[in-house]
Structures are given as C-alpha cells and as structure tokens.
Amino acid sequence: MGIVAAGLFVAVFPGNIAQLTEHRDAFGLDTDRGRVIRLFFQPVLIAWALWATDAVGARRAGACPGGIVPPPLDADVDMTVPTLALNDATTIPQLGFGVFQIPPESTKEAVLTALRAGYRHIDTAQMYGNEQGVGEAIAESGIPREELFVTTKLNNNNHDPADVKRSLRESLDRLGLDRVDLFLIHWPLPTVGDGDFVATWRAMVEAREEGLTTSVGVSNFQPDHLDRIVAETGEVPAVNQIEVHPYFTNDAAREATRRHGAQVEAWSPIAQGAVLDDPVLVGIAGDVERTVAQVVLRWHIQRGDIVFPKSVTPARIEANFALFDFALSEDQMAAINALDTGDEGRRGPHPDVMDIVPD
Ligand code: NDP
Secondary structure, three states: OHHHHHHHHHHHHHHHHHHHHOOHHHHOOOOHHHHHHHHHHHHHHHHHHHHHHHHHHHHHOOOOHHHOOOOOOOOOOOOOOOEEEOOOOOEEEOEOEEOOOOOHHHHHHHHHHHHHHOOOEEEOOHHHOOHHHHHHHHHHHOOOHHHOEEEEEEOHHHOOHHHHHHHHHHHHHHHOOOOEEEEEEOOOOOOOOOOOHHHHHHHHHHHHHOOOEEEEEEEOOOHHHHHHHHHHHOOOOOEEEEEOEOOEOOHHHHHHHHHOOOEEEEEOOOHHHOOOOOHHHHHHHHHHOOOHHHHHHHHHHHOOOEEOOOOOOHHHHHHOOOOOOOOOOHHHHHHHHOOOOHHHHOOOOOOOOOOOOOO
C-alpha cells in the first residue's frame, strides 16, 4: 500500500512541477533556493506517504503490534480500554481475556500473548484448572500488580460456606497473588443440596471483608436468584457474569442485574464462534471494514457490558483487542439485537437446572 502510494506520488509530483514551471517566476522554482527546497522536501514527503499509508492500513486490519495501543486515527478516537465503575467504589476494564477451555499447559503462553497485546483483565475460574498458568504469565510479564484485574470463580463443589475462603486461598496460591480483584459464585445451583446459595453468598462477602478479594459477585444468576441474595443479605454483587451474544441477548437477566446496580459481564461473547457466519453480521462487518468478531465484540461494548473473548490464536487475540477505533450505528446495533432467538440461542446450560458438581 505504502509503496503504491509513494510510486503515485513520485509520478505525480514532477507533473505538478512541470505545470508550475509555467509560473516559475511567481513561485521562484527556477532559483537556487527553489531547487534546494525541492531537493529537501521531496524525499521527506515520500517518506511521509510511505509511513502514513502503512500506518492506516495496519489500523484498518485491527493490528496492535507489540502490544502497544496505536495512537488514535484522529483526535476524537480513544483507543484505550474503558473502565466501568463497580458499585463498591472500584473499577473494572470493560475488555478482558477469558481462559475457559485453554488447556493448563497452554495457558501461560496464551495469557502472555494477551498481556503483550495490551489486555490487563483476565477471567479464569477454579473449574478451568488453569489458574496456575495464569499466575505464571502474570509473574513472567513483570506488569505491576495494580495494573492488572484478575477474576476467579468458586467451583461448584465449594458452595459450602466453610469451603469458600479455603478454596479462594488455594486459588491465590495457584495464581501467585495475595488477593484477586473479583471472586464470583460460578453457578447458583438452586437444585443441588439445600440450594442455599444465600449462605454461600454470605461467605463470599466475608472473604472480601478479610481482604482475599477486592470485589465479590455472581455468575449465571437469574433475576429471582439476584432478588433473593440482595433481599436476604443487603449485599449487592459487583457483577453478574451471564451468557450473552447476538443469538441470546439475555435481556431479562441483564436488566435485573442493572436494576440492582451491578455490572453485566457477557460470557461466550461470540457464542464460541457460532455467530461468525451469520449473514447480517457478515454484511455489517463488510460495511465497517472490520472482522465479524470485532463487530460482535463492539456491539457488546456499546451495550455497556464487560467482555473477555477467549482465543489461543495470537492474531485473533490481537484483533479482538482492536475495538476502539470504530463504532456501530444505531441501525447496525438494532439489526444485531434482532438476531436474538431467546432461550433457543443458549450455548450453555440453563442456570435454573445446571447441577453439575465435580467430585
Ligand atoms: P468465546 O465466545 O470467547 O469464543 C471462543 C472461541 O471463538 C474459541 O473457539 C476461539 O478459537 C474462537 N475465536 C476467538 N476469537 C476469534 C476470532 N477473532 N475469529 C474467529 N474465531 C475466534 O467463548 P468462551 O466460552 O470462551 O467465552 C469467553 C470467556 O467467558 C471464557 O473464556 C470464560 O472466561 C467466560 N465464560 C464464563 C462462563 C461462566 O459460566 N461464567 C461460561 C463460559 C465462558 P481459538 O481459541 O481456537 O482461537
């Protein structure tokens, strides 16, 4: 691209000079000073054309080479990841990196790739079995702890209040941290045992009060689950992490979460790839000159949800981070909202019946 532009420039520039020579007296081009000015500026302008066209091309491709956030294309565009306020006076980066289904032996490399690309928010869980790899990547990255936001989640076999702090301490050992930023009840499990997720929630709040985690929240809580923990404890979770993507917009749970003053975290934001061939999304991606994944992730960002796409593919990890130099119009947002298929669009289990508890 840059070479083509420079070629055009070289071809056109002498032509312009030729035209100008008819008026060279007026422009002073046939003086020694005019020749010196031309000799100096022509290579400078060619170098600028090469740089400018390549820089714009790289930005369009969504590249963030070396993990450095490129400068905005113009003064109105902010490429940095926004932070959202939580209801406990802390903040969370709106875009992070998810590690569900990344094998333990690949986790360190994937998280290091994400950290190099600029991600500062990592979402793991006791259930994923890869907290240690996350911890190794954090340690090796050398990034100051205060610049990172780390979430983990209580496994389904640790709902007994006596297991909450114990298991969180074990997570902290694996992560090599003395606290996490956010600790979530992974699933409510209303049909398991006495289904008393309220007692579990009280123990989560105690873990926060003891300083093992800065914030506490829940995941996969339906509106009635949220109503119950808030009514019985007076403690509102900082977030509710729920399944949300274009085929399952999950607006009832999103609205209940917001009504309680908590932030929505959208898991499986690209439906584990299931939305990527959708013709509506492919059309919008063509219109805005971005990938379908970038369009879907941008849709989440504009809806105000927190997202952490997962990938083990370095080019995708980088592209999924390049969401802040373009925007979707109201019509494009509405067209994506209209792809919702309700409960049929779920990829994961329904939280009312999910009852899988590891041994
Ligand atoms: P995602 O919606 O993030 O999709 C991940 C899949 O999409 C992978 O197969 C990945 O492939 C592929 N992919 C990623 N980026 C691109 C791209 N740019 N182009 C094409 N394909 C792409 O699914 P997840 O289920 O992983 O959800 C994200 C995170 O949400 C999880 O990692 C986890 O942190 C959280 N989560 C929480 C749950 C909960 O119950 N609380 C449940 C499920 C997820 P590849 O890796 O091969 O590149």
